[in-house]
Amino acid sequence: MTEGTLFLVTFILYIAAALTYFASLFTRKDKLGRIGYGIVIGGLIIHTAALLLRTFESGHAPFTNMYESLSFLAWSGVLAWVIIDGKFKIHKPGPYVLLIVIALMALASSPLMPKEATPLVPALQSYWLWLHVSVTMLGEAFFAVAFVTSIMYLFASTKEKKGAASSTSISADRLDSISYRCVAIGFPLFTLGGLVFGMIWAYRAWGSYWSWDPKEVWSLITWFVFALYLHTRLVMGWKGKRSAVIAIIGFLAALFTYFGVNYLLSGLHSYA
Amino acid sequence: MKSFIRFFSSVKLAIVLLIIITLASILGTLIPQHRSPAEYAANYGQLSGLLMRLEVTKLYSSWWYLALLFMFALNTIVCTLTRLLLKIKKVFRPAFDYSEKSLRSLNNTAGFSLDGSMKTLEGRIALALKWERFRVRSSKGDGRLLLRGTRKSLGHFGSDFVHLGLLVILAGGIISGFAGFRTTLQISEGQVLAVPTADFSLRLDKFTTEYYENGSVSDWKSDLTVIDDGEEALKKTIEVNFPLSYKGYVFYQSSYGWDWNHPSVELVMKKTLPVEAEETILLRIGEKAVFDNGDLEVHALQFVPDFILNDQNEVTTRSLQPNNPAVYIKAFRSGNEVFNGWLFSKFPDFARMHSRDEGDLNFSFSRYEAGQYSGIQMAHDPGVNWIWFGCALLMLGLCVAFYWPPREVRFILNEEKDRVLLTVGGIASKNKDTFKKEFDRLVESIRRQP
Ligand code: HEM
Numbered sequence: 001m002t003e004g005t006l007f008l009v010t011f012i013l014y015i016a017a018a019l020t021y022f023a024s025l026f027t028r029k030d031k032l033g034r035i036g037y038g039i040v041i042g043g044l045i046i047h048t049a050a051l052l053l054r055t056f057e058s059g060h061a062p063f064t065n066m067y068e069s070l071s072f073l074a075w076s077g078v079l080a081w082v083i084i085d086g087k088f089k090i091h092k093p094g095p096y097v098l099l100i101v102i103a104l105m106a107l108a109s110s111p112l113m114p115k116e117a118t119p120l121v122p123a124l125q126s127y128w129l130w131l132h133v134s135v136t137m138l139g140e141a142f143f144a145v146a147f148v149t150s151i152m153y154l155f156a157s158t159k160e161k162k163g164a165a166s167s168t169s170i171s172a173d174r175l176d177s178i179s180y181r182c183v184a185i186g187f188p189l190f191t192l193g194g195l196v197f198g199m200i201w202a203y204r205a206w207g208s209y210w211s212w213d214p215k216e217v218w219s220l221i222t223w224f225v226f227a228l229y230l231h232t233r234l235v236m237g238w239k240g241k242r243s244a245v246i247a248i249i250g251f252l253a254a255l256f257t258y259f260g261v262n263y264l265l266s267g268l269h270s271y272a
Numbered sequence: 273m274k275s276f277i278r279f280f281s282s283v284k285l286a287i288v289l290l291i292i293i294t295l296a297s298i299l300g301t302l303i304p305q306h307r308s309p310a311e312y313a314a315n316y317g318q319l320s321g322l323l324m325r326l327e328v329t330k331l332y333s334s335w336w337y338l339a340l341l342f343m344f345a346l347n348t349i350v351c352t353l354t355r356l357l358l359k360i361k362k363v364f365r366p367a368f369d370y371s372e373k374s375l376r377s378l379n380n381t382a383g384f385s386l387d388g389s390m391k392t393l394e395g396r397i398a399l400a401l402k403w404e405r406f407r408v409r410s411s412k413g414d415g416r417l418l419l420r421g422t423r424k425s426l427g428h429f430g431s432d433f434v435h436l437g438l439l440v441i442l443a444g445g446i447i448s449g450f451a452g453f454r455t456t457l458q459i460s461e462g463q464v465l466a467v468p469t470a471d472f473s474l475r476l477d478k479f480t481t482e483y484y485e486n487g488s489v490s491d492w493k494s495d496l497t498v499i500d501d502g503e504e505a506l507k508k509t510i511e512v513n514f515p516l517s518y519k520g521y522v523f524y525q526s527s528y529g530w531d532w533n534h535p536s537v538e539l540v541m542k543k544t545l546p547v548e549a550e551e552t553i554l555l556r557i558g559e560k561a562v563f564d565n566g567d568l569e570v571h572a573l574q575f576v577p578d579f580i581l582n583d584q585n586e587v588t589t590r591s592l593q594p595n596n597p598a599v600y601i602k603a604f605r606s607g608n609e610v611f612n613g614w615l616f617s618k619f620p621d622f623a624r625m626h627s628r629d630e631g632d633l634n635f636s637f638s639r640y641e642a643g644q645y646s647g648i649q650m651a652h653d654p655g656v657n658w659i660w661f662g663c664a665l666l667m668l669g670l671c672v673a674f675y676w677p678p679r680e681v682r683f684i685l686n687e688e689k690d691r692v693l694l695t696v697g698g699i700a701s702k703n704k705d706t707f708k709k710e711f712d713r714l715v716e717s718i719r720r721q722p
Contacts, residue, residue, distance in 0.1 A: 126513040188670040196663045205513050207524045207651035212332040214301040224294045235283045
């Protein structure tokens with residue numbers, strides 16, 4: 001088995017899981033949702049194997065070019081989803097989360113992404129790279145789930161206002177509280193990985209823990225947006241619509257930190 | 273003073289400041305920072321003057337950005353302190369001022385009556401609470417007994433640790449800004465360099481570049497010796513990501529380069545007079561080589577690593593990389609100049625075209641050698657330990673705030689003939705679903721007769 005084959009199998013399983021989840025959404029059969037969850041776990045296991053194989057073959061962390069990094073982000077997204085679905089037993093956001101994951105996998109496998117493992121430039125040879133990138137991405141993955149549940153909240157709450165909510169669909173309140181729980185997990189992870197480990201690594205590699213590089217600033221911006229989310233919610237009692245909008249903005253900021261900064265702005269973080 | 277405190281203790285102010293700081297930070301990533309005025313003029317035209325006057329071109333050290341951060345810090349201090357005092361009082365010396373009505377309006381509530389005296393029931397409840405790791409306090413008054421159990425009270429203070437950590441980080445940043453010192457040192461093999469602002473020196477014993485099989489650089493390594501008070505105090509090989517620390521100074525491998533001031537060059541000379549011969553000449557720049565019993569002299573006068581002609585048609589170097597190494601030589605026979613020109617190691621045929629006249633001499637530039645120096649980034653940053661301490665507080669606070677949820681249960685016991693009427697209420701601001709189960713279990717264990 002090569003890493004490429006494992007990647008392909010993973011890709012197919014995620015698509016199958018998304019379709020099963022969608023089927024459960026339309027047929028309203030909870031059993032299909034559970035099957036979808038099972039398929040996702042299968043995909044996650046094979047994906048993990050693919051990443052491990054890549055790590056052993058290249059001898060370095062599996063997120064040093066765009067292909068690896070996208071694949072790892074997709075993996076984190078699935079892991080976050082498996083945890084959330086396992087804990088709250090809500091299959092409904094599943095297909096949408098998987099849609100994001102599938103988009104990341106498709107982007108990773110597009111011919112534009114160089115796939116061969118290249119040797120690391122000296123600055124990247126550090127275990128802080130592992131910690132920095134993996135923990136940050138895991139945090140972002142929980143923001144991604146919060147993004148999906150927040151969008152679903154916006155739809156569900158307008159529907160409920162019209163009095164059209166059916167008994168089988170997930171209530172807006174529950175979506176709101178799940179969004180919060182995702183942020184409550186994602187925020188400490190993002191703080192630890194994105195800011196603390198990032199500063200430690202920068203200090204070890206460049207002798208300066210903070211240099212106002214665009215990627216650093218955008219991480220800070222993302223962090224501020226979620227700090228805003230927490231304070232408006234916990235101190236000022238905002239809930240529902242306004243909270244959902246902030247969570248959505250927060251994830252978009254994280255997304256921009258990840259993609260936009262590399263392609264639109266210039267800075268030290270020239271690699272993924 | 274009162275209105276000052278009221279203003280800075282407001283969370284609304286924090287929200288507004290957060291939004292403004294976020295927007296300002298975005299602006300700083302859209303407009304390139306710390307470029308030359310000419311570059312701004314070219315990119316922003318009329319606007320560039322305004323941008324520079326508003327310090328948008330060095331936004332993160334502009335007075336107004338720093339003022340925003342300062343206000344944010346003040347806001348955090350005042351807001352945290354004013355609430356902290358109230359919180360400490362509430363947690364450590366809680367008032368027993370609740371009523372049956374207020375307990376019944378809570379999300380988790382129960383009311384029932386049990387056989388037994390107040391005394392035995394108090395003992396039973398306290399036991400059940402302690403079993404569930406609650407801390408118990410009670411108060412008696414006008415025929416009623418009030419009991420209060422609290423758990424994980426530290427959880428109330430998570431946000432305070434977070435805010436304190438944030439302030440420590442900001443303070444560390446200020447210390448770094450004022451007392452931090454950073455510069456790049458260039459040091460060649462064998463050289464001893466006095467470290468700026470410090471009272472010790474650094475010697476480079478050996479510098480090596482390691483390559484991957486495909487030829488790209490895998491690592492740079494410098495064998496360094498710290499010389500303090502005339503003695504070798506510390507020896508260490510540094511490489512990228514593995515710096516050397518000594519007396520609060522840290523030395524990072526950051527780059528490398530060649531020492532182009534004293535390179536040596538190897539030339540191949542073909543001559544036809546007096547007899548056909550080929551000579552290999554090894555020279556340092558500034559030196560000369562002599563042949564034919566002193567009749568023929570070859571001088572190496574100048575070297576550039578990356579030859580280019582500037583606008584005035586003068587020779588300069590485009591970079592410090594050996595992209596196009598060139599050496600300028602002259603040759604004299606019996607005191608008369610017979611050759612004068614640039615030789616290129618990458619373009620061996622170029623020399624002839626540039627020599628003044630076709631003589632019997634023909635030179636090519638076969639090799640050059642220059643010592644390498646190691647580029648070492650040096651940092652002396654007394655703020656950095658504050659940063660790590662602040663980060664630790666911040667992370668500790670986040671864990672406490674999100675994963676150590678405080679719980680409280682309140683009881684009111686009223687004696688009624690030979691039964692006791694109980695009203696129970698449970699309060700949890702976080703993880704309410706799990707608390708609901710805990711609360712129900714607790715109430716059930718009290719309700720069940722032993
Ligand atoms: C980016 C900076 C900040 C961060 C990361 C931050 C973080 C936090 C966190 C994690 C919590 C705990 C939330 C919880 O209990 O679940 C919190 C609570 C709180 N924050 Fe902040 N904070 C920041 C700035 C501020 C500022 C400037 C103020 C000043 C007004 C403030 C006021 C509060 C208040 C009043 C609470 C509720 C505290 C309580 O009663 O327990 N925060 N903050």
